Each structure stands twice: as C-alpha cells, then as structure tokens.
Amino acid sequence: MRLSRFFLPILKENPKEAEIVSHRLMLRAGMIRQEAAGIYAWLPLGLRVLKKIEQIVREEQNRAGALELLMPTLQLADLWRESGRYDAYGPEMLRIADRHKRELLYGPTNEEMITEIFRAYIKSYRNLPLNLYHIQWKFRDEQRPRFGVMRGREFLMKDAYSFDLDEAGARRAYNRMFVAYLRTFARMGLKAIPMRAETGPIGGDLSHEFIVLAETGESGVYCDRDVLDLPVPDETVDYEGDLTAIIKQWTSVYAATEDVHDAARFEQEVPAEKRVHTRGIEVGQIFYFGTKYSEPMKAMVAGPDGAEVAIHGGSYGVGVSRLLGAIIEACHDDAGIKWPESVAPFKAAILNLKQGSEDTDGACEQLYRELTAKGVEVLYDDTDQRAGAKFASADLIGIPWQILVGPKGLAEGKLELKRRSDGTRENLSAAEVLAQLT
Amino acid sequence: MRLSRFFLPILKENPKEAEIVSHRLMLRAGMIRQEAAGIYAWLPLGLRVLKKIEQIVREEQNRAGALELLMPTLQLADLWRESGRYDAYGPEMLRIADRHKRELLYGPTNEEMITEIFRAYIKSYRNLPLNLYHIQWKFRDEQRPRFGVMRGREFLMKDAYSFDLDEAGARRAYNRMFVAYLRTFARMGLKAIPMRAETGPIGGDLSHEFIVLAETGESGVYCDRDVLDLPVPDETVDYEGDLTAIIKQWTSVYAATEDVHDAARFEQEVPAEKRVHTRGIEVGQIFYFGTKYSEPMKAMVAGPDGAEVAIHGGSYGVGVSRLLGAIIEACHDDAGIKWPESVAPFKAAILNLKQGSEDTDGACEQLYRELTAKGVEVLYDDTDQRAGAKFASADLIGIPWQILVGPKGLAEGKLELKRRSDGTRENLSAAEVLAQLT
Numbered sequence: 001m002r003l004s005r006f007f008l009p010i011l012k013e014n015p016k017e018a019e020i021v022s023h024r025l026m027l028r029a030g031m032i033r034q035e036a037a038g039i040y041a042w043l044p045l046g047l048r049v050l051k052k053i054e055q056i057v058r059e060e061q062n063r064a065g066a067l068e069l070l071m072p073t074l075q076l077a078d079l080w081r082e083s084g085r086y087d088a089y090g091p092e093m094l095r096i097a098d099r100h101k102r103e104l105l106y107g108p109t110n111e112e113m114i115t116e117i118f119r120a121y122i123k124s125y126r127n128l129p130l131n132l133y134h135i136q137w138k139f140r141d142e143q144r145p146r147f148g149v150m151r152g153r154e155f156l157m158k159d160a161y162s163f164d165l166d167e168a169g170a171r172r173a174y175n176r177m178f179v180a181y182l183r184t185f186a187r188m189g190l191k192a193i194p195m196r197a198e199t200g201p202i203g204g205d206l207s208h209e210f211i212v213l214a215e216t217g218e219s220g221v222y223c224d225r226d227v228l229d230l231p232v233p234d235e236t237v238d239y240e241g242d243l244t245a246i247i248k249q250w251t252s253v254y255a256a257t258e259d260v261h262d263a264a265r266f267e268q269e270v271p272a273e274k275r276v277h278t279r280g281i282e283v284g285q286i287f288y289f290g291t292k293y294s295e296p297m298k299a300m301v302a303g304p305d306g307a308e309v310a311i312h313g314g315s316y317g318v319g320v321s322r323l324l325g326a327i328i329e330a331c332h333d334d335a336g337i338k339w340p341e342s343v344a345p346f347k348a349a350i351l352n353l354k355q356g357s358e359d360t361d362g363a364c365e366q367l368y369r370e371l372t373a374k375g376v377e378v379l380y381d382d383t384d385q386r387a388g389a390k391f392a393s394a395d396l397i398g399i400p401w402q403i404l405v406g407p408k409g410l411a412e413g414k415l416e417l418k419r420r421s422d423g424t425r426e427n428l429s430a431a432e433v434l435a436q437l438t
Numbered sequence: 439m440r441l442s443r444f445f446l447p448i449l450k451e452n453p454k455e456a457e458i459v460s461h462r463l464m465l466r467a468g469m470i471r472q473e474a475a476g477i478y479a480w481l482p483l484g485l486r487v488l489k490k491i492e493q494i495v496r497e498e499q500n501r502a503g504a505l506e507l508l509m510p511t512l513q514l515a516d517l518w519r520e521s522g523r524y525d526a527y528g529p530e531m532l533r534i535a536d537r538h539k540r541e542l543l544y545g546p547t548n549e550e551m552i553t554e555i556f557r558a559y560i561k562s563y564r565n566l567p568l569n570l571y572h573i574q575w576k577f578r579d580e581q582r583p584r585f586g587v588m589r590g591r592e593f594l595m596k597d598a599y600s601f602d603l604d605e606a607g608a609r610r611a612y613n614r615m616f617v618a619y620l621r622t623f624a625r626m627g628l629k630a631i632p633m634r635a636e637t638g639p640i641g642g643d644l645s646h647e648f649i650v651l652a653e654t655g656e657s658g659v660y661c662d663r664d665v666l667d668l669p670v671p672d673e674t675v676d677y678e679g680d681l682t683a684i685i686k687q688w689t690s691v692y693a694a695t696e697d698v699h700d701a702a703r704f705e706q707e708v709p710a711e712k713r714v715h716t717r718g719i720e721v722g723q724i725f726y727f728g729t730k731y732s733e734p735m736k737a738m739v740a741g742p743d744g745a746e747v748a749i750h751g752g753s754y755g756v757g758v759s760r761l762l763g764a765i766i767e768a769c770h771d772d773a774g775i776k777w778p779e780s781v782a783p784f785k786a787a788i789l790n791l792k793q794g795s796e797d798t799d800g801a802c803e804q805l806y807r808e809l810t811a812k813g814v815e816v817l818y819d820d821t822d823q824r825a826g827a828k829f830a831s832a833d834l835i836g837i838p839w840q841i842l843v844g845p846k847g848l849a850e851g852k853l854e855l856k857r858r859s860d861g862t863r864e865n866l867s868a869a870e871v872l873a874q875l876t
Binding site: 037137 | 443445471477479480481482485505506508512517534540542559577592
C-alpha cells in the first residue's frame with residue numbers, strides 16, 4: 001500500500017478524552033474514530049489489525065474442533081423470556097421495538113439463540129460433542145463506556161457454545177477451549193493467564209478469566225509468579241486426546257480474580273516472594289454452566305439408553321475488539337505502538353527519505369514491487385514529508401520492520417533495516433533486506 | 439471437513455414458508471435458520487458461501503482502489519438530522535433509545551457517517567480522490583420481509599463512498615465502481631446487467647442497478663438482448679486509465695428498470711426481436727449524488743486555488759447476503775444447488791459409498807488427506823447413510839465435484855468423478871482425480 005493513497009489520519013496532538021495509553025495511541029495512529037459514546041468506526045489501519053486478531057481466534061477455534069456459524073445481531077425478546085434472562089439482564093441490554101411493536105434486543109451474548117438452534121436440529125447423543133461459535137458484533141449498554149475499545153458498547157466478540165451429553169463431556173469441551181485460549185493469546189504475543197473467576201450473568205459454577213497483567217486493567221488479580229512462566233502448548237497439541245495434564249499444570253498454581261480471591265489459601269500456598277497482586281485486562285472468559293439453559297429451553301437429546309436428557313453446556317468468549325487495546329497496553333513505548341508481527345497491520349514500512357530523488361524513488365519502487373510480489377504486506381511512505389516526520393509516523397503506528405532508504409546509504413548500496421520492537425538497526429543490501437523479510 | 443463432525447442440518451421436507459426456490463434450497467441445505475421475520479442465522483454451510491462472496495467483493499473493491507474500513511451498526515440520530523434524512527427515511531429505519539434516552543438508529547446505509555468521518559480529517563483536494571468502503575450488517579425494517587435472504591431485514595451489504603473535488607472526478611469514481619461491479623458479479627458466475635435506475639432515498643440524478651435476470655425477481659426490467667453478451671473486463675483492466683470506452687459500450691445498449699423505462703425510446707432503439715421484458719434481482723446499485731450530503735454536512739476541501747468547495751460524492755452498494763439467493767436462483771436444478779466453483783462452500787465432496795468397509799474407508803481417508811494437504815476444500819461424507827442418501831445430499835448442497843468411492847470401482851483402481859454443473863461422470867484413478875482438482 002502506498003501511503004499517498006492510504007487513509008491514515010494521524011493526529012499530532014494527544015486527544016484529551018483518552019485516559020489510557022492504548023486509547024490514546026489508537027486515536028493518534030488513526031485506527032479508530034468515536035461515533036457515539038462507546039461506539040467506534042474502525043479506520044483502515046485499525047481494521048487491518050482487527051482482522052488479523054479475528055483470524056487467529058478463528059484458526060484456533062477451528063483447530064480445537066469448533067464450527068463457525070454466524071448469528072444475527074438482533075434477537076427476539078421472547079427467546080430471552082424462555083431462559084428468564086430478559087428481565088434479569090438489566091439496563092445493559094439494549095431493548096428495541098420494531099415497526100410492528102415486536103420486542104427485539106441487540107444481543108449482548110447468545111446462549112439463548114444457540115440453544116434454540118441446537119434444539120431445532122439435534123435430537124441424539126450421536127451428534128455430540130458439538131461446539132458452535134461465531135464472531136459477531138455485540139452491544140452492551142455500559143453506564144460509563146471508557147478506555148476506547150477496552151470498554152465499548154458495540155464490540156466484536158467471539159463466542160463459542162459447547163453441547164455435551166453429560167458433565168464429563170462438557171468438562172472435556174471446557175478443557176479444549178482452555179487450551180485453545182492459551183494458544184490464541186500466545187500467538188498474539190500476549191501472556192494471558194487463566195484465573196478462577198465469578199460466573200456473573202452467564203451462570204454456572206466453573207469459570208476462568210484469561211487476564212493480561214497490566215496496571216491499567218480494570219480487574220484486581222492475585223497469582224503465584226510461577227504461573228507467568230508456564231509453557232503454552234504448541235500446534236501439535238492433540239485436542240482429541242487427554243488434555244487434563246495441561247489443565248492441571250495451569251490450574252494447580254494459584255491465580256484468581258479479586259472476586260473469588262481466597263486470601264488464606266493464597267498465603268498458605270504461595271511463598272511471600274512469589275505473591276503477585278496487580279491489575280489485569282480480561283481478554284477472554286470461559287464458563288461451564290451445565291443445564292442452566294438446556295433445562296428451561298428444553299434442549300434435550302436421546303441418550304444411548306433412549307432416555308431424553310438435557311444437554312450440558314458451556315460458553316467461551318474472546319473480546320476480539322478489546323484485544324487491540326490489550327495488545328497495545330502490553331506492547332508500546334513513548335514513541336508509539338510496537339505490534340507483534342502476527343497482528344501487525346503491515347509487516348514492513350519503506351521510508352523514502354528523499355522523495356522525488358531519482359535514486360531513492362527508484363530503489364523504493366523496486367523494493368516495494370519485490371516485497372509485494374513475495375506476499376509481504378508493506379506500507380510504502382511515498383509522501384513528501386521530511387524524514388523526521390516519516391520516522392515518527394512509522395514508530396507511532398508500530399510497523400515491526402522499517403526500511404530506511406536514503407541517498408547516503410544508497411551510494412554505498414545499503415539500506416537501513418530497523419526493528420521496531422527493540423530499535424536495532426542494520427545496514428543491508430536490498431537483497432539482504434528481501435531475504436530477511438521473506 | 440468430515441461430515442460426521444460438521445453441522446449440516448439437512449431438511450427432508452420442503453419448508454412451507456418458502457415461496458421461491460433459493461429460499462427453499464437454503465433452508466433445505468441447512469444454510470440458514472430464521473430467528474425472527476427477515477432475520478437469519480447463517481449455519482456453517484451458508485456462512486462458508488457468504489464469506490466467499492464477501493471476499494470476492496472485497497478483492498474487486500481493493501483492485502479498483504477503494505479502501506476498507508468498518509463503521510459501526512448503530513448511529514446517532516443527530517447525524518441524520520444534519521442531512522435531513524432522519525425524518526425523511528420513514529418506518530424502514532429502526533429507531534432506538536439507549537439507557538440515557540439518547541436517540542440511535544441501526545444503520546440502513548452510511549452516507550452521513552462516512553461524510554462525518556471524511557470532514558473530520560480531509561481538508562485538501564490533494565488527498566482526493568478517495569473511496570472508502572465497508573462490509574457491514576445493515577437493518578431495514580421491511581413492512582413484509584420475504585424470500586429469505588433476498589428481502590431480509592438484517593442483511594450484509596458492501597457500501598462504498600467516493601469523494602472528489604468536482605463532478606468530472608466523481609464520474610471517474612463512478613466509472614471505476616461500474617467496472618468493478620461488472621467484474622465482481624462475473625467472478626461469481628452471474629450475468630448482472632447494469633440498468634438505468636431511480637435514485638430513491640439515496641438521492642442524486644445518476645444511478646445504475648446491477649440486475650440478474652430471473653422470473654422470481656422483484657424488479658421489472660427492459661433491455662436489448664445484445665446487452666446480455668457484452669464482454670466483462672478481465673483483471674488487467676487499468677483503473678487509473680480511461681474507462682469511458684467500457685462504460686460507453688455498456689450504457690449505449692438499452693437497459694432500464696421499469697421505474698425509469700422509456701417505452702418510446704425502447705421501441706425506437708431496439709428492434710422488436712431483440713426486446714427483452716422480464717424480471718430481475720437487484721444485486722447492486724451505484725449512485726452519483728454530487729453535493730447532496732457534503733453541502734448540508736459541510737464536507738469541504740480547499741481546492742487548488744485555496745477556495746473551499748463541497749466535495750462531489752457517490753455511493754455504491756452490493757447486497758452481499760442477497761447474492762446467495764441470486765446465485766441459487768440462477769444456478770440450480772430439481773436436485774438442488776449448483777454452486778459456481780468461486781463461491782462453493784467446498785470444492786469437492788468425497789462420498790464413501792460403503793462406510794465401514796476397509797477398502798473404501800482407506801481409499802477415502804487417503805484421498806481426503808491428500809486433497810486437504812494440497813489446499814482443496816473438501817467435505818468427506820463419512821457418515822453411515824446409504825449411498826442414495828449421500829448422492830441426494832451432495833446434489834442438494836451443490837458441491838461442484840463429487841468423488842464417488844465404491845467397492846466395485848476400487849476393485850478396478852477407479853473412482854468416479856462427477857461434475858455437479860452438468861452431471862458428467864468419469865472413471866479415474868485417484869491420481870487423476872487429484873490432478874484434476876489441484
């Protein structure tokens with residue numbers, strides 16, 4: 001992409017309304033624009049990152065055997081009356097009447113709708129286990145939306161729903177999602193720790209929140225320092241095999257949100273020098289809730305003995321849009337964002353330090369063509385801004401590799417390759433740059 | 439994908455509520471489920487096709503120089519008061535109040551919001567031309583939703599918005615989208631004819647609807663038969679060059695919707711034997727509306743002489759979810775859907791005609807592994823249904839290539855490869871099947 005043809009409205013000033021660094025940087029880097037309280041438009045740079053994150057979530061759900069579908073944003077109020085949650089949900093639910101005065105709502109979550117879909121088609125235990133997920137916009141009418149996409153009202157969530165014949169099966173489904181979440185967040189360069197958590201309005205008695213430690217997080221958390229260094233399963237993990245050893249390793253070390261924190265156990269189990277009490281950002285949460293929805297909504301299957309039983313369910317959420325904020329909170333410096341390569345909007349930026357000069361223009365064009373031809377996503381800064389402004393923009397938007405093309409280096413046949421994550425620089429030939437990036 | 443692990447709820451009976459064949463087939467093939475009037479969940483098979491269509495639309499928008507962003511589904515009513523459309527839009531607009539009694543609406547289109555984004559950042563003609571698009575769910579509260587996804591209430595639309603300094607620039611932008619639309623629909627196997635059309639609530643005085651001829655369509659259309667055989671530009675078309683010859687070729691042959699049909703001109707210009715009067719399905723519409731939104735909403739840029747001028751705009755819609763219905767209307771037979779390969783949910787299906795037999799199981803597994811390894815999307819029917827039911831399902835869901843693996847053929851080292859589009863069959867070795875499909 002040529003910057004001269006891209007839409008990248010970088011702000012020079014720090015926006016006053018942004019209280020935390022990720023919100024500030026997303027606004028400054030031209031990634032989002034607020035359209036109403038807690039409702040954002042995703043500008044091209046922001047959308048590119050959102051889609052990268054969404055795709056990682058999708059790949060790991062698929063790998064764990066979940067099947068993607070897509071439920072609509074609007075739901076019938078009557079469906080929520082079946083579970084009893086229509087009245088229970090409170091003012092966070094956006095309630096709507098259509099032209100025929102039919103009551104709708106903008107889905108804040110989809111337990112009811114997926115249960116309705118399940119019961120319409122699945123009648124036998126032979127079709128289990130089943131895990132269905134979608135990645136769809138949700139709405140929760142927060143009293144006080146803030147922190148940009150971290151606590152928005154319209155937000156993108158991945159929510160999966162598992163259906164099993166009994167509790168043992170449901171726990172295996174829970175474990176598969178547990179492991180998929182470890183992998184999902186690790187692929188984005190995040191250390192997200194599963195912590196015992198309250199179940200809240202979803203219900204049930206087993207839940208973990210996946211939490212990225214950060215001082216700006218909204219949740220207080222307690223954990224044993226050892227949990228920060230546990231290994232994440234690699235892509236060879238066998239989701240059809242027994243995952244209990246992995247789950248045990250992660251859940252036997254103390255880690256809990258403040259809502260379920262047990263101070264006595266914490267002090268007994270964790271040596272003083274290993275006690276961590278800090279704040280964190282919740283990027284995912286998983287629930288086992290048994291028959292909470294299947295019983296009132298009559299989601300029954302015939303078991304092996306022919307008797308009808310209510311299925312055991314769980315649900316599994318990832319805050320896809322919130323993850324942009326969480327990643328920036330974890331990956332930035334004073335100059336701007338430092339995207340991990342897996343979610344970066346572009347892998348590399350070419351900075352033409354003397355736009356209009358035949359030599360630098362020619363070298364940049366050739367490099368741009370060659371990188372693009374090899375499938376590298378590259379942003380070519382071909383604007384007539386001065387070099388300093390180009391450096392600042394590239395640092396701000398956080399492209400992992402910057403290729404600086406100036407007349408002095410070119411005279412010696414060299415470009416400068418800068419790595420954004422640690423600021424290291426190397427003088428390389430164009431061929432070496434190509435080799436490094438492909 | 440193994441069918442035994444997929445979620446493909448095929449209906450044996452024809453659903454009574456479906457009036458047209460595409461709606462009937464989408465329900466029977468387990469592609470969609472109605473959740474409320476005109477509001478559908480996309481089951482896994484349907485979602486796979488929706489994503490294929492979405493991706494073709496995206497690729498052709500990008501090729502034509504449009505930039506993708508993503509606006510939220512909900513919008514502030516005040517924004518629509520600026521253009522005067524809040525009161526003008528009528529009961530199709532879903533109006534919503536949030537917990538603080540702030541007036542919102544579920545966007546039926548985005549001219550106002552994109553104009554707000556544009557004016558916030560773009561101040562100079564030097565940043566033009568600009569074309570921004572998104573692919574997002576919209577809501578129009580139809581009085582009588584029907585025909586499945588063809589006239590739904592919550593539907594997926596691609597809408598692009600162009601910004602130019604003057605009318606000449608805006609017409610070039612219009613022409614780029616005109617050509618992009620020709621290519622977009624052709625890639626999906628559709629013959630979509632651009633026809634002069636009314637502008638309706640979007641406004642302006644220049645508009646074309648892209649129409650797929652079909653008896654079940656909702657629009658009456660008139661055209662010269664010659665327009666059906668005009669060539670569609672291939673992928674080498676130069677969007678930065680002069681497109682007027684292509685536009686002239688397509689617009690000089692008579693083609694109009696009934697709303698703007700000129701009977702006298704039709705009879706004068708079109709020889710009687712070439713006159714076509716039929717019905718059609720609108721799959722896209724493009725508009726040039728000049729300063730209709732930029733003037734009231736003050737979307738101004740400084741021109742080359744420094745004077746501020748209101749930009750000239752156009753908007754360009756594709757009915758992404760509706761396209762599934764349109765493609766099925768155009769591509770089906772009595773047995774079911776015949777997907778064009780470019781949008782098929784899977785390219786090939788392996789039908790194991792004797793599940794549980796060592797020979798067929800082994801041959802199917804190997805073929806499944808090899809096709810998958812080569813990146814072919816394949817659905818392996820590994821269920822224990824009898825052969826006849828497998829044939830019927832594969833025909834119904836319309837997979838372009840069916841590979842029939844039975845004991846008799848295997849004894850001779852042969853599989854049967856059936857092409858869904860014309861029913862032709864060939865006996866081939868596994869290696870030949872692989873070569874054909876990769």
